Amino acid sequence: MTGQRLSPDTLATLPDEVLQPAYDRRRVTPGILHLGLGAFHRAHQAVYTDAALVKASNWGIIGVSLRSERVAEQLNPQQGLFSLLSDDGTHRELRVIGSILQVLVAPQQPESVDALFRDPAIRVVTLSITEAGYCLAADGQSLDTKLPGVQADLAQPDQARTAIGLLARGLKQRVDAGGAPLTVISCDNLANNSAKLKHALTNYLALSWPAVLPWLDEKVRFPCSMVDRIVPAQTEAALARQAHLLGVRDEAAIATEPFSQWIIERNFATPIPDWEAGGAALVDDIAPYEAMKLRLLNASHSAIAILGLLADRKTVADVMADAGMRGFVEDLVDRDLLPALTAPVGFDLPGYRDQLLARFSNPCLQHRCAQIAMDCTEKLRQRWLPTLAKQQGDSLLLRALAAWCHLIMTTEIPLSDPRADTLLAIRASTASDSERIVLLMDTLGMETALQQRCLPLLEAHCADMKSGSPPTRG
Numbered sequence: 001m002t003g004q005r006l007s008p009d010t011l012a013t014l015p016d017e018v019l020q021p022a023y024d025r026r027r028v029t030p031g032i033l034h035l036g037l038g039a040f041h042r043a044h045q046a047v048y049t050d051a052a053l054v055k056a057s058n059w060g061i062i063g064v065s066l067r068s069e070r071v072a073e074q075l076n077p078q079q080g081l082f083s084l085l086s087d088d089g090t091h092r093e094l095r096v097i098g099s100i101l102q103v104l105v106a107p108q109q110p111e112s113v114d115a116l117f118r119d120p121a122i123r124v125v126t127l128s129i130t131e132a133g134y135c136l137a138a139d140g141q142s143l144d145t146k147l148p149g150v151q152a153d154l155a156q157p158d159q160a161r162t163a164i165g166l167l168a169r170g171l172k173q174r175v176d177a178g179g180a181p182l183t184v185i186s187c188d189n190l191a192n193n194s195a196k197l198k199h200a201l202t203n204y205l206a207l208s209w210p211a212v213l214p215w216l217d218e219k220v221r222f223p224c225s226m227v228d229r230i231v232p233a234q235t236e237a238a239l240a241r242q243a244h245l246l247g248v249r250d251e252a253a254i255a256t257e258p259f260s261q262w263i264i265e266r267n268f269a270t271p272i273p274d275w276e277a278g279g280a281a282l283v284d285d286i287a288p289y290e291a292m293k294l295r296l297l298n299a300s301h302s303a304i305a306i307l308g309l310l311a312d313r314k315t316v317a318d319v320m321a322d323a324g325m326r327g328f329v330e331d332l333v334d335r336d337l338l339p340a341l342t343a344p345v346g347f348d349l350p351g352y353r354d355q356l357l358a359r360f361s362n363p364c365l366q367h368r369c370a371q372i373a374m375d376c377t378e379k380l381r382q383r384w385l386p387t388l389a390k391q392q393g394d395s396l397l398l399r400a401l402a403a404w405c406h407l408i409m410t411t412e413i414p415l416s417d418p419r420a421d422t423l424l425a426i427r428a429s430t431a432s433d434s435e436r437i438v439l440l441m442d443t444l445g446m447e448t449a450l451q452q453r454c455l456p457l458l459e460a461h462c463a464d465m466k467s468g469s470p471p472t473r474g
Contacts, residue, residue, distance in 0.1 A: 005248060006096070018095065021053070033170075041063070044231070060099060069105050072105050081097070083250045113170065114170060117173045124182070127167075183269050189227070234254065256365070259355070265285075292344070303329060306369075403470075409426065438455065
């Protein structure tokens with residue numbers, strides 16, 4: 001791998017086919033504060049903002065890493081520059097994104113983060129913190145004050161570590177500095193995401209800084225948004241490939257697919273970047289788009305991940321290359337997921353379905369099943385339970401849920417989940433399978449009536465899998 005590293009000084013050495021920022025980056029000033037600066041943000045919101053900077057230079061992004069120094073170590077030596085490779089095996093594009101100006105590490109630089117919240121030039125705060133980052137209780141919208149991280153933050157709110165606590169502290173700083181308006185946008189896979197963020201944040205502020213609440217209601221808006229782009233975790237092999245294409249090292253390189261979508265609710269307290277220039281859509285009613293994404297793409301994605309883990313398939317493309325598992329996924333989409341959706345007016349739902357299956361089959365992504373299966377207790381309640389509640393009798397979605405129960409109860413596959421301790425206790429329990437399935441349904445927050453309807457079928461499907469029969473199409 002080359003010794004030179006991507007930076008403003010090495011941009012001139014890049015091959016002609018590498019697209020570069022179409023604006024003078026030296027004139028860019030901060031306008032957005034982003035919490036949770038991971039790969040998805042770089043492949044999604046940072047790209048839309050890169051397009052918007054062509055129109056106005058006052059929308060640069062300051063990223064905040066909530067825990068790790070790794071992203072700061074990747075991006076800051078490159079002055080925020082990174083490359084984005086989109087590839088589906090047929091169409092490939094490599095470009096450099098310049099919208100991120102700096103990365104702060106919240107635990108190490110709390111004063112700098114607070115200063116940005118006080119700065120009226122920061123008009124938009126965006127978040128991509130994963131479903132677990134919202135610290136939601138079983139009702140899916142209230143703050144879970146039993147979580148250790150939340151309890152620690154409420155005990156010392158000036159030293160908050162959770163995203164909710166950090167945001168609350170920042171809003172307190174903004175009020176103290178004069179209370180300039182602010183637009184806060186969630187970019188995570190939660191239905192009604194920014195509204196849930198506001199609800200949890202209001203709960204937190206009521207217990208920490210209640211004096212902030214009147215300003216929050218008057219001067220802050222929380223537009224919901226639907227985000228869609230598949231962004232696998234980067235590997236050393238992928239980094240080496242991208243370095244070869246660039247001719248320089250890029251420690252922050254991202255590989256993704258050509259497809260990208262961002263739908264944003266029209267509900268702003270401030271100006272926003274011209275994200276529409278990058279292809280984003282502003283709508284009055286976001287609910288149909290959210291349901292389509294969560295209950296079709298994300299729901300099937302979770303099923304693929306669980307099937308893949310049970311069958312020792314490493315990636316989504318590996319699962320889709322297996323005729324039996326691909327058939328299960330196709331039937332799950334056609335029989336269970338599509339009929340439960342109401343598509344936005346004029347939207348081509350069958351075309352979206354075909355495009356979705358093609359995206360899952362993309363061999364260039366190498367999207368690991370283990371990555372998608374993280375935080376399942378948060379994801380499944382959002383992605384599966386609303387559809388299961390509409391169904392009667394057996395379904396392929398119930399068989400997918402049984403596969404998850406089987407994975408928890410009978411395998412030694414490592415668990416990365418905010419409720420991992422509970423799941424591991426269920427795994428180790430000597431209770432009957434029926435009792436453990438009930439505990440797992442409780443963990444997902446399933447209502448009693450739905451549990452009673454699902455339990456006999458889940459018991460039967462788990463028994464089949466215990467004898468070696470995988471989920472099937474029939």
